Amino acid sequence: MEIHDNGPMRNAFDIDTATRENSNYRKVAWTGEHLQVVLMSIPPGSSIGLEVHKGTDQFLRLEAGQGRAVMGPSKDDLPFEQDVRDGWSIQVPAGTWHDVINTGSEPMRLYAIYAPTHHAQGIVQATAADAEADEEAGRDEPPTWVAEVDTAGEEKA
Numbered sequence: 001m002e003i004h005d006n007g008p009m010r011n012a013f014d015i016d017t018a019t020r021e022n023s024n025y026r027k028v029a030w031t032g033e034h035l036q037v038v039l040m041s042i043p044p045g046s047s048i049g050l051e052v053h054k055g056t057d058q059f060l061r062l063e064a065g066q067g068r069a070v071m072g073p074s075k076d077d078l079p080f081e082q083d084v085r086d087g088w089s090i091q092v093p094a095g096t097w098h099d100v101i102n103t104g105s106e107p108m109r110l111y112a113i114y115a116p117t118h119h120a121q122g123i124v125q126a127t128a129a130d131a132e133a134d135e136e137a138g139r140d141e142p143p144t145w146v147a148e149v150d151t152a153g154e155e156k157a
Helices: 015-021 128-136
Strands: 026-031 036-042 057-064 066-072 080-085 089-092 097-102 108-115
Touching: 015 036, 015 057, 015 108, 057 066, 089 097, 097 108
Parallel strands: none
Antiparallel strands: 026 036, 036 108, 057 089, 057 108, 066 080, 066 097
16 A cells, blocks of 8 residues: 655545555654654564653554553653553653564554654655664654654653
8 A cells, every 4th residue: 555645734544554564664654743643563573662752642553463562751660561462552641761562473563643743754764773774864853844842852772
């Protein structure tokens, strides 16, 4: 299924099919002024990556596979642990350290909704290493037309 991030324009697509067919670590499907829809595929034994978003709430929904969600107030204190699978959602408040680890034997397919927008419009990153390289090079910044939020001090473990 082909999806094109048309920015803050009206849009509709079959998110279940798009998520299940996505094989990229991260694919931005739609970017609005106040929120963003991102498709993800996490290989067995891998994870989204322990991180915190200072000014962004996040909603994640698994469409295929299984995993374990962990969250907490710091990267060394993650008291929330929940096994999740197809059909489950995870809500991550801004400022919460979090990770989702694929505990299954097949790719974990999920989508994330960031509010406000967190990634570059339409960016596609095949692997977590590609995503990290884009972030370090400044290629994964939200467009200038999105609502401004102070995200200074964002960290990854």
